[in-house]
Amino acid sequence: MNAMNTTLRTATISVLVENEAGVLARVIGLFSGRGYNIESLTVAPVDDEGHKSRINIVTSGTEMVIQQIKAQLDRLVPVYRVADLTQIGPHVAAEMALVKVISDNADRRSEALRFAGEYGARTVDATETSFVFEMTGSTEKLDAFLDTMRPLGLAEVSRTGVAAMTRGTTII
């Protein structure tokens, strides 16, 4: 580990936790209390009985800070496992966004619809002056889609945050 390295890196960390009251507050409190970044955070139960939840966190920091984040997470009592997907190897990371575009201008609406098709977004709602698109993909792809929609009447965005998983047979 090159601990003196001061360059920032982004890390996608998956944490398997006991699904109990307060566990999310513990994780969030850890980040705010120690001054770590949270760029994205998702949480949901992932096993059959709903006793374990998976928290996916996208964070950034120096190598030393990211190692600290993982160690601090790992010592929380209800944490089973902490996996740094960025380090384990290739992984997929995706999020979903609902994007509302409102425009009185027919040209803009048709442009919006065309770009949505190009990006592979689904149209899940439409009125005479609006669309709601549903789009899944990498954070960068979603960002690019939003940039495209902005001049076309982008009115509202709801994003899920990142869900992530290693590629291949590796499991955390």
Next chain:
Amino acid sequence: MSTIAPAPAASETLTLSGAEVLLRALKDQGVEVIFGYPGGAVLPIYDAIFQQNAIRHILVRHEQAAVHAAEGYARSTGKVGCVLVTSGPGATNAVTGLVDALMDSIPIVCLTGQVPTHLIGNDAFQEADTTGITRPATKHNYLVKRSEDLARVVHEAFYVARSGRPGPVVIDLPKDILINKAPYVAAATAAHRSYRPQTQPDAGQIAKAIALLKSAKRPVIYTGGGVINAGDAASDALRRFARKTGYPVTSTLMGLGAYPANDPLFLGMLGMHGTYEANLVMHGCDVMLNVGARFDDRVTGRLNAFSPGSKKIHIDIDPSSINKNVPVDVPVVADAAAALEALIAAWDADPAQPDRDGLAAWWRQIDTWRGKDSLRFTQTKAKGGVIKPQYAIQRLYEITREMDREVYITTEVGQHQMWAAQFFRFDRPNRWMTSGGLGTMGYGLPAAMGVQIAHPDALVIDIAGEASILMNIQEMSTIAQYRLPVKVFILNNQYMGMVRQWQELLHGGRYSESYSEALPDFVKLADAFQGVGMRAQSVDELDDVIRAMIASPTAVIADIAVDQKENCFPMIPSGAAHNDMILGPEHESRARGISDEGLVLV
């Protein structure tokens, strides 16, 4: 899935109330003493306490003191300390003690009352979001919402408090859970489902550590509270390892006593008020073995100038302590005793010879640093002479050494604490109780109370300042109630001494609000609490007061008037390096001025 305890069989008749189940679980966990204060939400527990004799309850006068007392109990016995407070203000008052225990890694289980489950969230009378408030103040906390979880949670809380890096655990207990019948279950024998701290060292890391240690020319062993927490076995292993290698040993404030202070290998405490030789050894070493210390800012000084030329080995049970402040070369995640035993075995098994010539040269260098005698002070012995605070502690130490009694020292926080660390020389672990991480004024008196409860025949002394002692002075009443012969040894300079010292050195001598105005008459105060008050005004009175204090069968407050202008040296100013120490007036060399960067540091 173990969060859900098996439902009691329909035929099983529940006979115990939640409060009774709680006490049974405490008893099964070996609890003999609870420090607490009653209130509405915990009345069912107090009713159950009333009807049993296995667990003794000590009634404190403030909930903060209950936690510090439990800390004193825990630190002097190695057991888990137990606290019981009511909801709302009972819990919020306990928070300072909980953070104190968290910072110093002291195992505590704190039971807090809570309003009944159906009222939670309604802003009920004496309701507070205790689990929310104490989440960052504890190692872990629980809110028991179902009777069937109660016994399991209590057992688990004790496991979490004492395992891995120890710490405080809160169990929040709604009143209906305490009243309703609840099933009792014994402590689980299986491993905890998610919390399983690593205690055994990795053999490969031990081998790397030994290779570094054997090649060292200028080694140092830097030990901390982790050695104390790992029990007598760790202190014993530390002594054997140090004597086997002949390597110098220094200790943090928290680790004092793990290695005997009078041993020739011991360099004294390191850090901000550590000895000249300890800090220069840290600065100049080529291999550092850190056992159970956490590179605290009070130890490292300026990080980018900390021990610049050394390879560092760090043994810690908490992986998050490793590479947190200081990058290390060989991390070893393990219990200190297990790691030290592994080092001893690997040292013996390794055919390589240590560098004896290098070590001899290193000791010659250390001896020249020692020759500086950085703790030196001059005490006039003339009749009526002003007592130097260092001399007061030195005499206290020497006089207690004359007796064949177990001596336990607690402190408050400030100059007196540092002088106690410098001049009271501990040769055994668990004899020194001080608030290291949080620096809690008001810690020492209740902690001494807890120590005295655990060791009724021992001599327990709270070395205090006149400002700190007032922060939990109400505990004199508890001390009176249980006839605890606690001795309070106040170094009275009529200033918040450490504040005054920083104002002198860093803030142009503007002594803003640091003068102890309108002090009580401590002799009368002792009398008012059924103790004995004594006073030493000058150096010729000191020994008599110390002897009378020790001989007294009751609680004593000894008010020792000391030099008001005395500062605590050596001192590494904030933001300075280990080799940039301010020495006392006895020495000529003064450090450079403090940088602006240093001024913002505490």
